[in-house]
Amino acid sequence: MSFIADYYNYWIVVFLMMTGFYIVISASNLVKKVVGLNIFQTSVFMLYISMGKVKGGTAPILTEGATQYSNPLPHVLILTAIVVGVATTAVALSLIVRIKEEYGTVEENEFENKDDAI
């Protein structure tokens, strides 16, 4: 039981990661795929952020009475990764808009048939 309790942040990460991964693979709607991709990326953000926590440490701001601080570096890294994730989502969504314009659908199995017809 303590194995689950001690590592609960990793269990959340693994659960989110697998959920996102499964959606990416199984969904045929492109928007749902992007949602899955986002959940998948978010799990990695959680992984980074939770690893920066130091037991008994406060926020990394110089204050009186604090001797231990959490590690701020993973948070900074993940800010960059979040920006990258936002950019990826933006590109993916704009691609979906273009796909909708050209094919009239965002369902993967439907536009595959349309290309075979040509």
Add this chain to the structure above:
Amino acid sequence: MIEQHLATLPIILPLIAAPIALILGRSMLTWAFATLVSALSCIASWQLLMITLSDGALSYALGGWPPPWGIELNVDVTNAFVLLAVSAMSTLVLIYSKDSIEKEINTSNHSLYYTAHLLCLTGLSGMLITGDAFNLFVFLEISSLATYTLVSLASDRRCLTATFRYLVMGTIGATFILIGVGMLYMKTGTLNMADLSTKMAAFESNRTLNTGLAFIMVGVSLKLALFPLHMWLPAAYTHAPSSVTAFLASTATKVAVYVMIRFIFSVFGASHVFETMSMEIILMILAIVAIFKCSYMATVQSNVKTLLAYSSVAQIGYMVLGISLVSIPGLMSGLIHIFNHALMKGALFMAVGAVFYRMGSVNIEAFKGLGKKMPLTMAAFTIAGLSIIGVPLTAGFVSKWYLVTAALEQDLWIVAALVLLGSLLAVVYIGRVLEAAYFQEPPESQDANNIKEVPWLMLMPMWILVLANIYFGINTSLTVEAATSASQWLFQGYNPAGVAL
């Protein structure tokens, strides 16, 4: 002043130029400007290669923060060598694209094309020379996002779905690398590659680090399209504009191969990856399957761009095979092939783009009788094709020769024989195109008067690459010298002869 900051130029120049290219608009000016910037970073890379060949590796602390706290740029012979190939290819492709994109990309998107190309160059150069594992991920995503934009610019609507699949696969690959880097950081508390490798040496065999290695290897393999993670590549290469395909085929996957080499040798250490984890067996099997499966797939395609895309996956197999031999000559053949493959695939895709420019199709039917109508283009295709096969006096022969020698040195007769058999499959798929071009009559219905040679701005870069193929096939001093010193440097402190396979 400039010499002091030379290492930053290949990244900074295209990065600053990209938004300027967007502002310049759709005129000729954008093209000239982008080409100029790319040529400048090519000159800077050449300088860097010369400096590293004579003085050894070069380190640059970005923003004046000393490593391992700040981000370090690390230029050594290996990445200066690949950097030169990438920036030279970028310049040639930009020269080529002026006429090529007229037919394939809407005029309103031309400035976007140049902007995305410059951003892609920024990302690729950054991936090559950064000495920071997290920074590598950021540059990887810069180049990937630019690549998605480039692929989706084609006027054929199928490029959109191909791009979407590429984006999903690419993002998963990049996120895997991010997870892997996170695991390394968890255990060591550092992101600087040199610092990582010293700190990791303290752990004998740690589960977190090994999981990190697994994530990074799978992520990088997705990016370099190692069989069976190559599924995104044929579709993306087929439907992208020709000049984009020429650029990506000759640079993007090669840079990913370099990232793999970098992680194996300068972060995890060859002895850990190969002796403790036995990674070379997995890589060797996948590489050999890639060579055969994808060469075979290439022989049955009717679209010449798809054919060459499958051939690219097979060629990546040769590079990874070189790495998996775990010896200085093996790694050297892999590095030489990175350079030579850029030369030949660049020329081949440019020739196919030239055929599209005149015929409006790249099916094998469109090539019928082109030997007479477009003699220069088809001659370029022939010579570059011979180079892919590995005929003597071409660059392809040099890399295959070193690969076979390296395999024989370790008494791996089967591997050497398989490499030669794989080349026979290349004879088949290149031969099919040449047969259509030289021995078949063009269809009667065609308006024969319209089919003539392409503009000289398309022919020139194509022929520069073809001549480079011949030059580096005869005079191997630059490639072999750089690759030898690079692989010796990577293998330093590690005795590859002790590896039993």
